[in-house]
Amino acid sequence: MIGDERDKEALSALMDGEAQELELRRLLSAIASDAALRERWRRQQQVSELLQNRDIQRPDIDVSKRVAASLSHRSTLSRNPLWSMAVAASVTFAVVMGGQMLIPSAERPVSPLISDIGGAVVPVMGAQPVQASLGAKPLPVTNRQAEEASSAARQVGAAYERLARDRYLSLNGQHADAAALIHPAPYVLSLHTDIGAPAKDQDSQ
């Protein structure tokens, strides 16, 4: 049986739920490039319905191409790696910038407040260090306390920045890998392969 006939018979079996998984896979590929096979599926479904319900007349419309076009357009937008890269880059940028805003810098010196009741100074991201005041009037911290708080805040800030950078590099790597699969210049890959080839040939000679 030639391939074309085999596909037609598999199509008939698929209508009846009797096709094998392998046949289904082959048919889906064949139908994507064979308009006649696709039309046959549509026509034979109609005949099957007519055989089962002899007295019906129904609109003979075909919206399948419009549906497929609409869905593949949406699908292309949502699956394009460049789109996902752009989204990931935007999110990463926002995270990094947000982190930067919270990190204390020389231009934004810490001017902490502190109560006159002794207590620990706790560095808080994006906030000035304060002591629990328990209703007393807040007072500026001593120089030593301020330096300790400032140092701790810088350490937290540096750790946060390092995390954000690692996250960015990781995301960037993932999307570069994905983009490489549909690289617009596949010769780059072949070139890389070709570079090694002559050396191998020489070795064999």
Add this chain to the structure above:
Amino acid sequence: MTASETDQQLVQRAQRGDLRAFDLLVLKYQGRIAALVSRYVADASEVEDVTQEAFIKAYRALDKFRGDSAFYTWLYRIAANAAKNYLVARGRRPGADATIEDVEAFGDAELISQSASPEAVAMGDELAGVLEAALQALPEELRAALTLRELEGLSYDDIADVLGCPVGTVRSRIFRAREAIDERVKTQISGDSGFR
């Protein structure tokens, strides 16, 4: 395996993003869905638009389909809602007699007999005549296999038992029967014939 299991197979593939599998479901059910929509919407171009919208909505909601009901039943409800929403959006009242439950309670034949144009009825009668003639012209063994499948709904295994032949032969006979019928009816079905 049954035809609804084929649907399930195609649905699972479509759920994984295989648009080719969903395309086969659209091709299979668009006629029936259009018939349902035409129960609500009279204009042919509007029927087409609402039918298309129903399939797009179904695809978007496909990950919510768990296979608790038949795919067609699920699709049927989406299409009925799409048609009703379409009418409401245009300030038209959905027919009081066209609730989903009512529509489901009707057989397809009754549905269409109320909405099909006289031309559609005539073309449908003509096609039914050609189909009947094609069926009668089949060799006995092919006609028997196809009839047991299409009219009795038997599986290939059961048909093989009834006819006393291997399952592969049943499959081949049904295929050849469909080929022979297709040759005779394809001029009636293919092309933009409006209503069949």
